[in-house]
Amino acid sequence: MSSASKSIALNYRNIYILPTRRGLGFVMLIALLLLIAFIYNNNLVYLLSFLLASLFFITILHTVKSLQGLVISKGHSEPVFAGEFASSKITLNNPTPIERYSVQVGINKHMALQTIDIPAQQKQRLNLAYKTDKRGWLVMANPVISSCYPFGLFRAWQRLNLDSKVLVYPMPSMQDCPLPENNQGQEQLGNAQKGQDDFYGLQSYQTGDSIRHIHWRAFAKGQGLFTRQYSGAQSAEIWLDYEQAMAASQEERLSIMCRWVLDADEAGMTYGFRLAGLILEPNQGEAHSKKCLEALALF
Amino acid sequence: MEQIINQRTLIFLLSSIGLITLPHAFHVPVPIISFFFVLLIWRAIGIWRxxxxxxxxxxxxxxxxxxxxxxxxxxxxxxxxxxxxxxxTALGLKLLEIKTQRDLYLITYLAFIVAASQFLYVQNILMAGYTLLVCISLLGTLLCINSGSLGNWQSLKVAGKLLAQALPLTIILFIFFPRLEAPHWSFLQEDNKAMTGLSDTLEPGSISQLGLSGERVFRAKFSGAIPPNEQRYWRGPVFSYTDGKKWEQTKNTYFKRYLDKIKFFGDAYQYKILMEPQSKNWVFALEMPAAFEWPLYENGHHQLLTSESPNKRAEYDISSYVNYNTGYITKTELSENLQLPKPPESRVKDLVKQLGGFTEKPETYINHLFLHFRQNKFYYTLMPPLMAENPIETFLFDTRAGFCGHYATAFVYLMRVARIPARVVSGYQGGEYNETGGFIEVRQANAHAWAEVWLSGKGWVRYDPTTAVAPERVEQDVNIEQQIANNVVSFAPVQLDSQTLFLLKRARNLWSSVDYSWQRWIVNYDRQNQASFLSKLGISGFKKMFYWLLGLLAAVIFVFALMLLRKQKTVLDVAQIYYLQACAKLAKLGLIRAENEGANDFLVRVTEQQPQVGLAFTQITRLYVSLRYTKEPAPECLDQLQTAVSGFHPKG
Structure with a gap:
């Protein structure tokens, strides 16, 4: 499911604004100055406090202005495995001739704000990371764009109703779970097993790569994480069946299934997929594995 | 929240704070200000180490x-x-504890208070301008914290711009914000610093200390005629009692006030007098004051005093007549003003006798005495020789050089020896007329002492013996620039190049008139001034004032909101313009692109609704997307897009 590209133009009608704690401190400062001016009947102290008060009012407009006119659009979010961070890519477009300073984007209070400057007529891309723990559709909380420019006395913000969601695959099982033996042909499986030894090269580690295939020796030498690549299993054809994935709970069984799909795909096998009523005929390639993983995610 | 405080912000903050505290070096005790600057420098070193x-x-x-x-x-x-x-001190100590952004804000706010406290000492334009500049730099610090890539100068520029935008609101608040009468909490009022000015006793040499001071005492703005320089005698304390050296005011200064009313002749001079802060509650009115209002009152010597604290600037409306008759003299007055410390020496008696003091009419005697001063090599000087013992006799017979105090006291003394009631009046004489501002400005250097003689049928009559020796003193006014430049008083010849002096004087006059307006309209804008100013605009009463304040504030903010928040013109690039042309053509067919609809989405919609049109539109969309969203689009794409759009004629 591709998320339709959607953009939001920030307009003062939708921007909320409230003084920050520092802004309230500033009000207290003005009050104190007024008190001094009153006690000593000093017009210049009055003047200074009026100046600061006027600045306080003017700042409201400037803080709203620092967001107004920005156009925020969201990009496509790639599916992830549970436990990984899902990222939502958003683009902040500043089509106006004024630079925007310290625009902050955050998801909620617990997550760190990302602060960026957006030069005039330029775009900035941001990645918002969401923690995932469950498989299925993750509805990403709408991020809040805010700004305290120029003096930090006010915070203007708008919640961006991007309504992005991302598909979360089950977490691949961490346990050692060899691919199921196929009763349709011992021989083929044998081939497959043999094929695993048909090592043809190293590839740098990517999320989802089987831990079993990590080239530990290289890692121990401090050369980074590499995955061994195998060839020669093209002819193997197996069935990945939910019924064969043995574990205590449904989620763990789905995890095992996920692991199998990844391992089989990596090994370049042709595999069929059977999950409850869903049967996917043996096939291989990215599209096929994606279909399988989606089925697992949404089971 | 990001709490990293960068070096740039710290440098900005520390230099702003150093600048803001600098003028305090003049009024905060040295140990405290040194303590502060040690902490500041310590903290500044800490930026790098x-x-x-x-x-x-x-x-x-x-x-x-x-x-x-x-x-x-x-x-x-x-x-x-x-x-x-x-x-x-708090500001200095807080500097050593900067951990979070909160601390930066606290320090900035403290610095604003320190800046404001400056105004409790000095309220002139220069200080106001200086403080305004430092405020810009403090605001620049706050900007630094809140804007990642804004440069230092840029920060200052933006802060200055924002401050300029705040000015209209500030002016409205300043004019309309109700000024309440502050309670006079004596414990908060600071005891007077040693202020220069006339003192309540007079020694012949005492006024000469003021001769070099260009410090302003008061300004008088006349409505209508301005008195000529020789009539500008500004009356201060009157001295009747003497011990031969020191002259003092007599205690019962109110005794005659209610018995006798002074008679005035001729036209009155109407004026406003703006007194600078004084240590004494004397108000120097033009001789003789006739009408004045509370808090002014008059004592028995026709001297005006204020019943309010004199250590603030104050403005009074007075009218005076230069022709007057004070009427008869009372017994006490007579005895007080004939008082002599001891029987006069024989050479004094001889002198009085020689001048006809015992035989002639008082007027003739006075004329003879003036002639005596003029013809016997009496000198007028700011630096008279020291006369410790019997100053009057020494002055009359030995040194023959003195300042106005010497002449006035000697004159009064010689009058009294001849049994003519006389007394010394101190005050100011002259004053410089400022044409730009239309006021007379009187400085400490204008301090003067003269004499009053009671003549039957005329009352107390002013005689200024100094005019006998140095008529220029009264006719031409003191040349203050000259005095200050040369550190001596001289009346003629002018030693500095006259052109330079003229320019100097012009510049000073101009500055003085600016300063007058500043004092009059800004520093002195109190409850009464506000009420009278606003009633001139037709706004009277607290309620009306309040509505005007709110209304004007709202109006100005509204105007600013319109200016700042109007839709910013988004800058279209050429590709966008072509694409929008194509969209406009589609819109005629009823295919209207939503404002936030992506180009590809729109294409899909167009193709679904009008497959034929969609086919032609595909190329345009593809070119447009590649031009807009690829980092480095092929240069020929734009031309292709243009041709495609111009050849695009969708038909429904």
Missing amino acids: PAYLPNQFLVFLLLLSGIALLVIMHQGVFGRDAGTAIFV
Whole structure:
């Protein structure tokens, strides 16, 4: 499911604004100055406090202005495995001739704000990371764009109703779970097993790569994480069946299934997929594995 | 929240704070200001060498020493000086503890208070301008914190711009914000610093100390005619009692006030007098004051005094007549003004006798005495020789050189020897007319002493013996620039190049008139001034004032909102313009692109609704997307897009 590209133009009608704690401190400062001016009947102290008060009012407009006119659009979010961070890519477009300073984007209070400057007529891309723990559709909380420019006395913000969601695959099982033996042909499986030894090269580690295939020796030498690549299993054809994935709970069984799909795909096998009523005929390639993983995610 | 404080912000902050505290060096005790600057420099070194910053224990010790310093310097007295010292010390100590952005804000706010406390000491334009500039730099610090890539100068520029935008609101607030009468809390009012000015006793040489001071005493703005220089006698304390050396005011100064009314002739001079802060509650009215209002009152010597505290600027409306008759003299007055410390020496008696003091009419005697001063090599000088014993006799017979005080006292003394009631009046004489501002400005250098003689049928009559020796003193006014430049008083010939002096004078006059307006309209804008100014605009009453304040504030903010928040013109690039042309053509067919609809989405929609049109539109969309969203689009794409759009004629 591709998320339709959607953009939001920030307009003062939708921007909320409230003084920050520092802004309230500033009000207290003005009050104190007024008190001094009153006690000593000093017009210049009055003047200074009026100046600061006027600045306080003017700042409201400037803080709203620092967001107004920005156009925020969201990009496509790639599916992830549970436990990984899902990222939502958003683009902040500043089509106006004024630079925007310290625009902050955050998801909620617990997550760190990302602060960026957006030069005039330029775009900035941001990645918002969401923690995932469950498989299925993750509805990403709408991020809040805010700004305290120029003096930090006010915070203007708008919640961006991007309504992005991302598909979360089950977490691949961490346990050692060899691919199921196929009763349709011992021989083929044998081939497959043999094929695993048909090592043809190293590839740098990517999320989802089987831990079993990590080239530990290289890692121990401090050369980074590499995955061994195998060839020669093209002819193997197996069935990945939910019924064969043995574990205590449904989620763990789905995890095992996920692991199998990844391992089989990596090994370049042709595999069929059977999950409850869903049967996917043996096939291989990215599209096929994606279909399988989606089925697992949404089971 | 990101709490990293960068070096740039710190440098900005520390330099702003140094600048803001600098003028306090003049009024905060030296130990406290040194303590502050040590802390500031310590903190500044810490920017580059964080290891040198004091640890918590040391900070605690510094805090204790700061408190100790405050207690020692101010002895628990709470007031302006103590308050300022507390804020300066607190600011210094807080500098050593900058951990989070919150601390930066606290310091900035403290710095604003320290800046404001400056105005409790000095209220002139220069200080206001200086403080405004430093405020820009403090605001620049706040900007630095809140804007990642904004440069230093840019920060200052933006801060200045924002400050300029705040000015209209500030002016409205200043004019309309109700000024309440502050209670006079004596414990908050600071005791007077030693202010120069006339004193309540007179010694012949005492006025000469003022001769070099260009410090302003008051300004008088006349409505209508301005008195000529020789009539500008501004009356101060009157001295009747003498011990031969020192002259004092007599105690019962009110005795005659209610018995006798002074008679005035001719036209009155109407004027407003703006007094600078004084140590005494004397108000120097033009001789003789006739009408004035509370808080002014007159004592028995026709001297005006104010019943309010004199250490603030104050403005009074007075009218005076230069022709007057004070009427008869009372017995006490007579005896007081004939008082002599001891029987006069024989050479004094001989002199009086020689001038006809015992035989001639008083007027003739006075004329003879004036002639005597003029013809016997009496000198007028600001630096008379020291006369410790019998100053009057020494002056009359030996040194023959003195300032106005010498002449006036000697004159009065010789009158009294001849049994003519006389007394010394001190005050100011002359004053410079400022054409730009239309007021007369009187400075300490204008301090003067003259004599009053009571003549039957005329009352108290002013005689200025100084005019006998130095008529220029009264006719031409003191040349203050010259005095200050040469450190001596001289009336003629002019020693500085006259052109330079003229320019100097012009510049000073101009500045003085600006300063007058500043004092009059800004510093002195109190409750009464506000009420009278607003009633001139037809706004009277607290309620009306309040509505006007709110209304104007709202109006100005509304105007600013319109200006700042109007839709910003988005800058279209050429590709966008072509694409929008194509969209406009589609819109005629009823295919209208939603504002936030992506180009590809729109294409899909167009193709679904009008497959034929969609086919032609595909190329346009593809070119447009590649031009807009690829990093480096092929240069020929734009031309292709243009041709495609111009050849695009969708038909429904």
